[in-house]
Amino acid sequence: MTYSVTVAQMRSHVRQLCEANRIAINYDRHASASYREREIWIRAVRSSRAYAVALHEIGHILGRYQLSRATLVRERHAWDWARRNALRWTPEMRRHADRCLEHYARQESIPQHKATLGGPLVSQFPSAGDVAHSAANAPANPLTPANGIRGVR
Ligand SMILES: [Zn+2]
Numbered sequence: 618m619t620y621s622v623t624v625a626q627m628r629s630h631v632r633q634l635c636e637a638n639r640i641a642i643n644y645d646r647h648a649s650a651s652y653r654e655r656e657i658w659i660r661a662v663r664s665s666r667a668y669a670v671a672l673h674e675i676g677h678i679l680g681r682y683q684l685s686r687a688t689l690v691r692e693r694h695a696w697d698w699a700r701r702n703a704l705r706w707t708p709e710m711r712r713h714a715d716r717c718l719e720h721y722a723r724q725e726s727i728p729q730h731k732a733t734l735g736g737p738l739v740s741q742f743p744s745a746g747d748v749a750h751s752a753a754n755a756p757a758n759p760l761t762p763a764n765g766i767r768g769v770r
Pocket residue numbers: 673677691692695740741742
């Protein structure tokens with residue numbers, strides 16, 4: 618594939634995905650997602666890597682197995698969703714996804730990290746960030762998450 622996707626196209630793709638699936642976008646240095654509130658926190662999309670991370674966070678809401686209690690399962694499927702829905706999945710994006718998954722795989726192998734799930738399903742990636750501003754206009758009745766994407770591709 619030689620066609621290129623511009624950063625502006627990536628940015629508007631993320632916006633369209635969130636709009637079509639009623640996901641609120643907040644901007645924060647630390648990326649995270651709230652499945653329950655249908656909200657994501659991302660950095661402004663200024664690179665393909667930021668685009669990959671934004672899609673990954675959306676994947677925590679629309680991807681498969683996001684109610685699994687196993688962090689690694691949720692992470693893997695959020696990346697899977699990102700890869701399947703990206704306008705373009707570059708080697709750099711793939712490497713970043715691999716690195717993040719390795720990070721979680723290491724955590725899972727540490728016993729004290731295994732039992733820390735439960736409570737609201739909030740993915741934190743790669744580390745817990747202070748969620749300062751939260752625009753709280755997520756719908757009371759969220760749409761059922763579909764596999765794959767509704768709306769724009
Ligand atoms: Zn994640």
